[in-house]
Amino acid sequence: MNEYTPILALLALGFGFGLFSVIISGFTGPKRYNRARLDAYECGIEPTPQPVGGGRFPVKYFITAMLFIVFDIEIIFLYPYAVAFDSLGLFGLVEMVLFISTVFIAYIYVWRRGGLEWD
Amino acid sequence: MTGEFDVPKVEYALVLPLLVVFAGALIGVLIEALAPRVWRYQAQVGVAVSTLFAGLAATIQVGVGLEPLAGDVAARGDVVVEGALVVDGPSVFLWGVLLVLSLISVLLFAERRLEGGLTSFAGQAAALPGTDAERQASTRRIEHTEVFPLLMFAIGGMMVFVAAGDLLIMFVALEVLSLPLYLLCGLARRRRLLSQEAAMKYFLLGAFSSAFFLYGIALVYGYAGSFDLAAIDQAVSASTAGTPLLLAGIALIAVGLLFKIGAAPFHAWTPDVYQGAPTAVTGFMAACTKIAAFGALLRVFYVGFGGASWDWRPLIWIVAILTMVIGSLVAITQSDIKRMLAYSSIAHSGFILVGFVGLYAGSPAGEGLTSLSSVLFYLTTYGFSTLGAFAVVTLVRDAGGETTHLARWAGLGKTSPVLAGAFAFFLLAFAGIPLTSGFMGKWMVFAAAWAGGAWPLVIVAVLTSLVAAFFYVRVIVLMFFTEPGVDGPAVAVPSALTSSVIAVAVAVTVLLGVVPGPVLDLAQQAGAFVR
Numbered sequence: 173m174n175e176y177t178p179i180l181a182l183l184a185l186g187f188g189f190g191l192f193s194v195i196i197s198g199f200t201g202p203k204r205y206n207r208a209r210l211d212a213y214e215c216g217i218e219p220t221p222q223p224v225g226g227g228r229f230p231v232k233y234f235i236t237a238m239l240f241i242v243f244d245i246e247i248i249f250l251y252p253y254a255v256a257f258d259s260l261g262l263f264g265l266v267e268m269v270l271f272i273s274t275v276f277i278a279y280i281y282v283w284r285r286g287g288l289e290w291d
Numbered sequence: 292m293t294g295e296f297d298v299p300k301v302e303y304a305l306v307l308p309l310l311v312v313f314a315g316a317l318i319g320v321l322i323e324a325l326a327p328r329v330w331r332y333q334a335q336v337g338v339a340v341s342t343l344f345a346g347l348a349a350t351i352q353v354g355v356g357l358e359p360l361a362g363d364v365a366a367r368g369d370v371v372v373e374g375a376l377v378v379d380g381p382s383v384f385l386w387g388v389l390l391v392l393s394l395i396s397v398l399l400f401a402e403r404r405l406e407g408g409l410t411s412f413a414g415q416a417a418a419l420p421g422t423d424a425e426r427q428a429s430t431r432r433i434e435h436t437e438v439f440p441l442l443m444f445a446i447g448g449m450m451v452f453v454a455a456g457d458l459l460i461m462f463v464a465l466e467v468l469s470l471p472l473y474l475l476c477g478l479a480r481r482r483r484l485l486s487q488e489a490a491m492k493y494f495l496l497g498a499f500s501s502a503f504f505l506y507g508i509a510l511v512y513g514y515a516g517s518f519d520l521a522a523i524d525q526a527v528s529a530s531t532a533g534t535p536l537l538l539a540g541i542a543l544i545a546v547g548l549l550f551k552i553g554a555a556p557f558h559a560w561t562p563d564v565y566q567g568a569p570t571a572v573t574g575f576m577a578a579c580t581k582i583a584a585f586g587a588l589l590r591v592f593y594v595g596f597g598g599a600s601w602d603w604r605p606l607i608w609i610v611a612i613l614t615m616v617i618g619s620l621v622a623i624t625q626s627d628i629k630r631m632l633a634y635s636s637i638a639h640s641g642f643i644l645v646g647f648v649g650l651y652a653g654s655p656a657g658e659g660l661t662s663l664s665s666v667l668f669y670l671t672t673y674g675f676s677t678l679g680a681f682a683v684v685t686l687v688r689d690a691g692g693e694t695t696h697l698a699r700w701a702g703l704g705k706t707s708p709v710l711a712g713a714f715a716f717f718l719l720a721f722a723g724i725p726l727t728s729g730f731m732g733k734w735m736v737f738a739a740a741w742a743g744g745a746w747p748l749v750i751v752a753v754l755t756s757l758v759a760a761f762f763y764v765r766v767i768v769l770m771f772f773t774e775p776g777v778d779g780p781a782v783a784v785p786s787a788l789t790s791s792v793i794a795v796a797v798a799v800t801v802l803l804g805v806v807p808g809p810v811l812d813l814a815q816q817a818g819a820f821v822r
Contacts, residue, residue: 231417263298277317277324284324 235287239279246275302371305378308349308386309454312447315342319440328433332410335439336401342443343397347390354383366819370456374519377456377590380817384667385453385586392578392674393446395792399571399682400438404786411569411685412438412478413486420483435478441471442575449579453586458508458518458544458595461587465504465547468583469497472576476568481692489567496550496560504547510540511595520595528598541596541603545610548591551584554644555613558637562625565633570693573629574681577636578674585643585670589663592647594820600650607648611748615641615755623762628684628695631762635721636677638759642736643669645752649740652819660815662743665735667814672720672728672803679796680717683710688783697766702775707782711770713793718767720800722760728803735811 253260253268260267282288303310315338322334357367357380368379376382403410412435415428448468455461477490512518514537515526527537550557565573596603618638625631643666651662687694687703687710694700704711720729733756737749803810 260298263301267301274317277320281320281324 242275242278299373305353305371308346309450311346311349312443316440316443316447323437331436335436339397339439339443343390343394350383350386360821366821368821375457375460376454377821379821381820382454384817386450388671389446389449389579389582395678396575398788398792399574402788405783406480410434411480413480416478441475445471449583452583456520462505475572476564479569485567489564492560493564500547500550503543507540507543510536514540523595524597527596538602548584548588552581552640553637554610554640555617561637562630562633566627566629570681570685574678577677582670582674590820604648611641611644611648612751615752619755619758626697628697632680639673642752645740645748646736649743649745651739651743660739662739664814665739667817668811669732669736671810672732675796675799676717676720679793682789682792683714686783686785688781701769701773704771706775710782713797715767716797718763722763723756726804728800731804731807
């Protein structure tokens with residue numbers, strides 16, 4: 173049971189923080205209820221009503237999101253490599269160059285196909 | 292704390308076939324990005340064909356150089372890349388088969404004569420069906436040549452899938468092979484809504500089954516404390532009784548793999564996806580995905596869970612019987628040729644499962660027929676006939692594209708006897724008539740299952756084979772002994788690409804039926820899995 177104590181503590185902490193934030197914002201936050209405030213929170217897209225002409229969202233958002241994930245994953249792998257740089261030596265360098273060039277090829281594809289242009 | 296890592300050892304020479312295929316796929320992506328549009332098709336086909344040839348050459352080189360394993364009479368090969376991959380006889384055999392079949396698939400993908408000088412893939416997949424954008428793409432003759440790199444990525448994933456020595460690598464490979472297939476399914480030039488529906492269904496159900504597979508991996512990790520198949524085998528064999536944790540893990544992993552195989556009750560996606568996908572992709576999926584998934588199934592269950600075989604055998608028995616019965620019986624009611632072939636492929640999954648569950652390890656000297664070698668042989672025969680059959684389907688057309696309704700195939704034998712003859716021959720091979728490869732494949736699989744003591748299964752398999760023969764023969768009767776309708780189908784004249792696919796498939800189906808020896812020897816030399 174002892175091993176689970178930190179997990180339980182973290183769980184309690186998480187719940188406590190959530191509860192605390194919700195309650196404290198009711199006391200301290202400014203109370204201005206306008207249209208934007210009551211809208212659902214979304215980045216960039218008006219969730220309702222659906223866009224005119226077919227209800228499609230611009231695909232640009234998804235390309236941006238996918239690009240973000242590509243670079244995100246690159247960073248996730250680069251960071252441990254930076255920590256273990258010394259002990260991995262030449263092998264690590266070769267493998268990382270292979271990995272980065274693979275990501276780079278995907279990037280070139282997106283760039284040449286106009287995925288980086290907003291309009 | 293500074294890093295105390297051991298530098299991992301990577302046997303580049305042994306994994307060269309994989310590296311070649313993935314490098315080819317990346318070159319394909321670069322061509323797509325940098326080459327001018329007019330050159331892309333030629334460049335992509337060239338790169339795809341030469342990559343797959345190079346991969347095949349590397350596979351042969353690796354296969355010739357496989358070292359016998361110390362203390363084992365049958366197994367040859369080695370565990371490489373820190374246990375992530377196992378390059379052994381079965382891996383190399385399946386790599387070879389997958390590469391040859393994908394080479395043939397590339398020829399089908401590259402066929403351009405049927406659609407007036409364009410491939411059978413959507414010109415611009417992002418354009419909504421029936422809109423101006425779609426018409427513009429077709430008048431400006433835009434093509435998606437990305438299909439060739441996608442095919443190579445899928446094949447690379449399949450090659451890793453059959454050689455994975457580690458459940459996590461297996462999962463990554465599963466995704467690498469699945470994602471390009473989901474995309475390819477939605478790229479048909481004609482009947483685009485059906486194709487997109489197929490892609491959507493395949494993606495949703497595939498993602499669902501991947502989740503099952505992943506959860507199974509997690510449970511097995513909880514039981515064995517390792518992802519490594521050899522370590523799992525030790526943990527499984529060390530305990531006398533299977534615990535619920537292990538059994539649940541095995542069941543969930545089985546769900547993930549049986550889904551890809553298309554075994555009942557996880558087969559529901561197969562007819563819809565096979566029907567909606569571009570026929571070249573259907574052929575590729577039916578042949579290669581099935582081979583890869585069976586390779587992985589064999590490895591996981593023989594190597595990882597071999598010690599618990601008394602626990603999972605009854606389960607696979609039930610699945611095998613269900614698959615054979617559902618595949619054969621439902622196929623009778625189909626009126627669409629692609630759906631009928633889909634149900635036939637489900638029935639074939641059942642027949643292969645019969646060989647798989649026979650668990651016959653062969654004679655103690657490590658020679659002769661085993662469950663493994665019979666399944667490998669069956670997969671080879673089935674792959675070639677299936678690709679050939681779908682290649683024929685691409686040629687029977689009317690103004691709206693392919694005519695897949697069975698009624699429209701009536702009298703095909705009178706209007707174009709050669710094509711109908713080839714198709715009839717493939718159907719006979721599926722039915723398992725002697726002198727075709729299908730007969731030898733079935734014979735081997737049933738013999739191995741019989742030797743392994745699974746005789747009730749063999750009896751069910753023979754009975755369902757008879758049922759299956761009924762609907763194959765029905766199509767043959769329809770083609771040869773029925774008068775053609777008023778607006779009978781026109782058979783398009785293919786270029787050398789599709790013709791050579793059909794010719795090769797017929798040749799292999801005959802050769803493996805008459806002289807199965809060389810390929811069977813290869814399958815037997817593949818021997819056993821390296822743990």
